[in-house]
Amino acid sequence: MLQLTGITKSFREPNGHLLPILDVPHFTVAAGEQMVLLGRSGSGKTTLLHIIAGITRPDAGSVQFDNIDMTRLSEPGRDRLRAAKIGYVFQTFNLLPGFSALENVLLGMTFVQGRRDTVRARDLLERVGLRQRASHRPAALSVGEQQRVAVARALANRPRLLLADEPTANVDPGNQQTIVDLIRATCHDEGIALLLVTHAREVAQQFARVERLEEINRAVRGQHDPYPSSYDEDVSDQRSNV
């Protein structure tokens, strides 16, 4: 479903030098697959997600999504594809403060023509356990509840792929597992592929496929590895228990 080939991305530093961020020769996600991308801060996780979502254009390479090369699409074309087929859960939730929980979910549908399905929005809120709080604004919700609304919003358009950028990073430990379970369960139920970026070992351990960004991204390969060699073994052990 998703295939990245020869993706590179650099940013120009204030001194004029180009700083390579991404150099990913090959990366794939299959339809309905759930996987984790592990990476330390500054390893290009978010940039990679932005390229997959079509928010950022790579310097080179191609992003094939359902056999469509996103890098060849115009910006409005990428916007349309993102709105219809890619859900995005942000680390900081990014709920719009002036909108109720229900409106935030509906906002996810607004940008896809013909999709203003209040019934589905309410169903999604019920699925994340917030039906009774549909009219509450984000400020009136707990951090965990806000992230659950963000998950509901990301799923509003029945995407083919859900990108979750450290969805548990700002959630208290008690709610972390709930959020992960919620994301995995809903993606599983709706046949949505999940690419979850995290640096939390306990989260990664629950997934059958875990990729380390330092390994697939040649731009950061050889830099300081925050994860000790025993980490891979730990993850493998955990994986065998999933």
Place this chain on the structure above:
Amino acid sequence: MSLWRIAWRSLEQRGLASLLTTLSMALGVMMVVAVLSISGIVSASFRSNASLGYNMIVGAKGGKLQLTLNTVYYLSQPVENVPYDFFLEFFPQSVRDEQLKNSLRYQAFRARVEGLSVVNRTPPEALLGVTSPLVDAALEALTAQSLELGRDGKYSQFTSLAIPLCLGDYLGRFRVVGTTTDFFDQLTFGPENDRKYEFTAGRNFHPRDAEHGFFEAVLGAEVAREMGLQLGDTFASTHGDPEGAGHGRRFTVVGILKPSGTPNDRVAFVNMEGFYLMEDHAKPLEEPEQTADHAAHSETDQHAHSPAELPPLCNEQREVTAILVRTITPLVTPGLKNAINEGREAQAVLPVLEIYSLFESIVRPFQLLLLALTALICLVSGVSILVSIYNSMSDRRHEIAVMRALGANRTTVMTIILWESILLSLAGGALGWLAGHTLNWLASPRIEAQTGVTVRFWDLAPPLRDIEIWGLGPIMGWVSPEVLIIPALIVLAIAVGLLPAIAAYRTDVSKSLQDA
């Protein structure tokens, strides 16, 4: 969710700033509505006042506009007066001869003829037109003094109505105008020129009342209200200006007019005969007439009589400030005007032309200037919308980036920002429109009293005819300019919303998301 709803939510989010911006726009629109209404009221008032019930004003030679302003609106000061004999030229023989009997020349003639009648034993009146060497000699002498009895006035065949006005006195700040009973019996007014002056109380003054003689007055509605005068009250006018010395004679109020919405609401009308008999109102006589056995009344004479007994002032001591003339048909008006203007005694002006000329040359440009100023205020309010939205942009880049990440394209976020600008403008416009009409409605009793123009809450300003603005002349001519406020506000909103909308359009999504 529709885009306008997203925009509305965003405005709600910045409640205070949005409210202040809306109020700023509301003030601008309120002023536009008020100016358009005032403009309409002024136009309607002008049109109404141009329906005067007469079509010509005759007065002393001088400025045409001054004569019109002085006569129609009682503004400015009269330059000069015209002789009473000239006024009589607008009347047929019967009226003119009767009036001429009040002249010193006639009385001198009578005295001389009576002297002849003693010789001939013939009644004096019979001598007129009788041929006899003695009478011929007498008439020859009288002709030399220009008595000119026994003929129609020069302009009488073209005139269906001639009403004199004598100005110069004040009652408080209001003008006192001497005139005849015809003013209220014959004149009409109103847009259709079909309304007659009506009395809230009392009656028109009598030509000569048994009780008050010539000293009766009819007050305009505003004069009665402001001066607190009622029927039966008396007043003494002041001479020359509102602060001038008071006359000794007092007029009795016998009638109070219903509000007419004309300048006459602000006038105290008095019987012209009484006006003439006030101190200093008699024109000084020339030497030959002084020596005649005339009926001119010295101060001593006047005070020797009770008001009811006072005889009228002789014609030679009379003048009129202006004559309101209605011609028998508009076809003869230009000819009559030319005939009068070719003479040396007076000038004739067509007040409607002068009023429209005044309107077009002074009032219309002033209206346009006022309109332009208020449009500028709206523009400034529009800029405040720009500033308000633009200032919020730095806080909202992240929101915009989130919407972009959710699939909104650049045009969509640009449209949302433009919607914000439009909603602020329309909310301000609606509020301002309501405020403007509330102001009109609150002021309507006073407007009606002052101008006679009725203003209801929902009344729209009338079309701005004959105004050419950016080729909109044909539209402005038949549609109320208030209807154009809405599209104008939308255009303004789009114009001022464009800059922040472009900023939204150019938001760097990736950077804004990572900056959060």
